[in-house]
Amino acid sequence: MTQTLSAVLRATGLAKHYGDKTVLSRVDLSLQASEIIVLLGENGAGKTTLMRLLAGELPADAGEVRVMDVDLRLHAERARAHLVYVAQHPPLAPLCSLREHAEAMAGFRGLAPSWPAELQALAATFRLERSLDLPIRSLSGGMAHKAALCLAFLSRAPLILLDEPHTGLDVRSALALRDLIRARRDQGTAFVLASHMAEATLAVATRAAVVAGGVLARVFEPTDLAQFGGDARQFEQAVLQAMG
Template sequence: MNQEVLSARGLVVTLAGRRAIDGLDLSVPAGSVYALLGGNGAGKTTTLNALLGFVAPAAGSVQVAGVDLRRNAAAARRHLAYLPENVALYPYLSGIENLQYFCALGGVPLADAAARALLDQAGLQAASHAARVATYSKGMRQKVGLAIAHAKRAKAMLLDEPTSGLDPGAANDFAQRVRAAADTGMAVLMATHDLFNAKQVADCIGIMKEGRLVAQFDTHTVSHDELERAYLAHTRAAPLERAA
């Protein structure tokens, strides 16, 4: 059995006087992808923020690679890579320069050849490595983000709506790159609305509603139709997003 890398136990997060996360138990082992589904306001983004230490839990615990986040947030974050919906890169630097810059911030100098190898691994075409990021599509920027995660040698990666706004081909390609990252031993937690890609790339899928994990499925044993019915049953009455 793979070692647990990301875990939340009895996690409670209170925002604006309400429980945005309400007693969440979640586990992501090494080498696996966990897709977190749910309607707007379900608590997906708040869950990622809690695992990153951006919001303080009112109760419960979070561990990253065996490090308690509340006791040593800096040490826990060293094991994490985070890709938001829109990866923030410097538009007038190239893909190589952005990768080298963010690695330098983390104290990891990166030569051109190593940077190119990481961008290749992330799926960015060689012809685009030296082009300014201002010319990149969203999918290309996401691949630079993946390269940064690989360069950091992160044990876990958190993704927030990574395929939002991508065309089907780009979304499928990115999903395969995420799967490849997990196959190297990384634990991946992905918040998404994309049922198709979740079923395609994840090992486990959880559905959140009102801050609670209300259903969980092994993707190898659940059909797409069963997953879609469960998702719709839990999300049709979901409230509008307020603080997730």
């Protein structure tokens, strides 16, 4: 796997144990700008754990994570300023609205003054225009997830980590998300996605990695992915094979 100093994300030798159980060991991962890597694997394989390690939400038992060349453990604040992690249940405040979350984010991250217009556009993309000022808790699960996605894209962070981003999304929103990811990739944003959907993976990924047995059991490089030619079934077979 490519490793350079200018990588947006560079993880080396990551390991995580829960008690006696080893969830991850010796995981190396590197990501350049405009790259999208999709993590695949069975339920419980450690994809979410890996995402949380990369986001700095969990301390690693061993190894190092650097975001924009900033050590996530030693300089967590600086490193986390370069990334956004959208978990399956992002911690939005139930009694505050999407606009208020965005306003707070604008203050925290020093977003450009044009953020309200950008928020409006993102909300329109996900059909949330009428929900901008509603408390999060009044939104459905899917809408709340879309609200979190809006905030992630609004942040303009160079690294966005999305854990199963298609879960709970309607078809229109899933397609909109795919287009948005591609558009942001073209602008230089790097993505780490955890997903179970082969077709969606092939649609956006520049690389894909199968998490199994606590390691990246197989990494599909761009040339590998190109060989599938968009054939999701064939890709699924290859992923299943890698899972063992």
